[in-house]
Amino acid sequence: MDATQLLKGVLDVAVLAVVETEDGYGYDVVRRLRGAGLTEVGDASVYGTLRRLYSAGALTSYVVPSEEGPHRKYYGITDQGRGALTEQRVQWSEFAGTMERLLTGAAA
Numbered sequence: 001m002d003a004t005q006l007l008k009g010v011l012d013v014a015v016l017a018v019v020e021t022e023d024g025y026g027y028d029v030v031r032r033l034r035g036a037g038l039t040e041v042g043d044a045s046v047y048g049t050l051r052r053l054y055s056a057g058a059l060t061s062y063v064v065p066s067e068e069g070p071h072r073k074y075y076g077i078t079d080q081g082r083g084a085l086t087e088q089r090v091q092w093s094e095f096a097g098t099m100e101r102l103l104t105g106a107a108a
Contacts, residue, residue: 003040013088014038015049016058016081023076025064026050050075058084 007014018024018032030046053059058081063071077085100106 007038007040008045010092011041011045011049012053013085013092014041015046015053016077016085016088019059019075019077020082020085023074025072025074029075053081057081 014033014036015029018029018036024032026047027043029050030041030043033041033046050059054061054075058078059075060078061073061075063073065071
């Protein structure tokens with residue numbers, strides 16, 4: 001099974017979960033996702049997801065000046081994003097339970 005195809009379906013919720021606990025700039029979000037085990041995640045995919053979630057109102061952004069390089073654009077979760085994350089957690093739990101039953105033969 002190609003993990004990158006699975007990742008496409010869950011990248012939005014993974015990004016929301018990462019920024020829920022702490023705001024982050026693009027590469028920081030990539031690094032945290034990879035550190036959590038999503039080693040196949042691509043930089044461009046995460047940056048695109050951040051922009052899309054921001055445009056949808058799920059994220060807010062602000063710029064922090066840097067003395068060592070370009071300014072960094074940080075993203076944080078909005079109330080709308082928290083609501084979406086809560087809903088997606090329920091959907092994921094139901095889906096994962098269904099798949100577990102199917103894969104273990106427990107589905108009737």
